[in-house]
Amino acid sequence: MEVLVILVPLALALGLVGLLAFLWSLKSGQYDDLDGAAWRAIADDEPAREPPPAEAKPSKA
Template sequence: MEILVILVPLALMLGGAGLVAFLWSLKSGQYDDLDGAAWRAITDDEPAPKVPAKR
C-alpha cells in the first residue's frame, strides 16, 4: 500500500504531461490539415524511368 504514495502522483504527473503535450499540439496547428498528408502520399508520383528505344 505504501507504493501507492509514489504511483498515484506519478500517474497524475504523466497524465498531466500527456494532456499538456496534446494541448500544445492543438495550439501549434498539428491537426489543421488532416487530408493533405494523405493526398500527398497518394499523388506523389515519381517520373517514370526512361526505357531505351528498341531498334
C-alpha cells in the same frame, strides 16, 4: 500500500504531461490539415508527360 503514495502522484503527473503535450499540439496547428498528408502520399510526384507532337512530313506534289 506504501507504493501507492508514489504511483498515484506519478500517474497524475504523467497524465498532466500528456494533456499538456496534446494542448501544445492543438495550439501549434498539428491537426489543421488532416487530409493533405494522405493525398500527398498517393499523389504523383511528376505530372504525366504528353507525347511529343508528330512531325509533319512535307508532301511531294
